[in-house]
Amino acid sequence: MQTSSLELAVLGLLKEGPMHGYELRKRLATTLGPFRAVSYGSLYPCLGRMERAGLVAETSGAIGPRRRHAYQISPEGETYFFQQLEHGAVYDNDRFRLRFAFFRYLPKESRIGLMERRKVYLQEKLLEFKESLQTTKDRIDSYTMSLINHGMSSCEHDIRWLEELIDQERATDEPRRRPTRRKQA
Amino acid sequence: MQTSSLELAVLGLLKEGPMHGYELRKRLATTLGPFRAVSYGSLYPCLGRMERAGLVAETSGAIGPRRRHAYQISPEGETYFFQQLEHGAVYDNDRFRLRFAFFRYLPKESRIGLMERRKVYLQEKLLEFKESLQTTKDRIDSYTMSLINHGMSSCEHDIRWLEELIDQERATDEPRRRPTRRKQA
DNA sequence: GTTAGCATGTAAGGAGTTACATGATTTT
């Protein structure tokens, strides 16, 4: 039973502190990297389900003057979050990126493990592309060919990115508790 | 009302000739570029809906000895296919790739038009990335930063790909009626 | 005092998935 991306994202954001739905949605759309702006029609029912499941709890003290339901992550939610973050599938682009955005909550070994798994998956995918090209190259038209070639080069690009990150990760001794001390751009 | 990707893919494949469900599924998984293997639980109901909508028709003459329902594209389906191929949204990765795989069915001008629209969309997305980095760079951690930077470079990669293709397209005079001059089956 | 933005929800639907159920034919 796989957690939905939304649940994982909500739990990860709530680790920073209690938040209400409207605010969560804004954070989902902006600071959580290049993620989709989820609709309220998904978010509020999701928060309800998570509360019933005991992953989040409503904070009794309302944050502001308005009628709003601020949620905080529960201890069960914390456990669940780490479990899902670490042992989830690596073959889903969006989910991997989401988990990557929460890497700061994982120990170095888990981060490297996840990136290695992702790298292996991408390499397998690349191989499939190559085989597919070999077996179908006489039957497919130039546009499909171009599509596959571009897909391969994107895949290679992603692999190089992961390799660099893995190297960086291995190079640092510290558990990297905070972002970094350098600016990175 | 947007056609589902699956409908579009089915129509495009049926343009090559009548096919039954099982065969369509194999083609979807293999020769149609890097596309997902759709499940029968999607495919068969989809074929049924499309038949009721008059986009495809069952060919009475069964292809082989087995019990199987071969479908062919109807004239309405053809019209619909071209319309959807040309006037669809350009901001959905998977859908754009799908349509790209059927580019041979479009005139040169439409191909260029679609690629230009896609390019504009990607450039806008890139700008959003940059602005997002500007406004949030002090608040986000290094992993999110890396994610955004990688997203930007992937975006740029896609833009370069499109630019090359547009140039190639503009350089050829012929309407490029067929894939190439080689055998095709 | 009205518009803009904050805030929470429900209902219906879309586009798929997995798991199940069935049977026919070809290969070993």
Next chain:
DNA sequence: AAAATCATGTAACTCCTTACATGCTAAC
């Protein structure tokens, strides 16, 4: 004769969407 693969379908579910409905508060 058994196993693999061809072939078609249904039921229940997932995870999201859009559109609607409501009302409060801050700013202009």
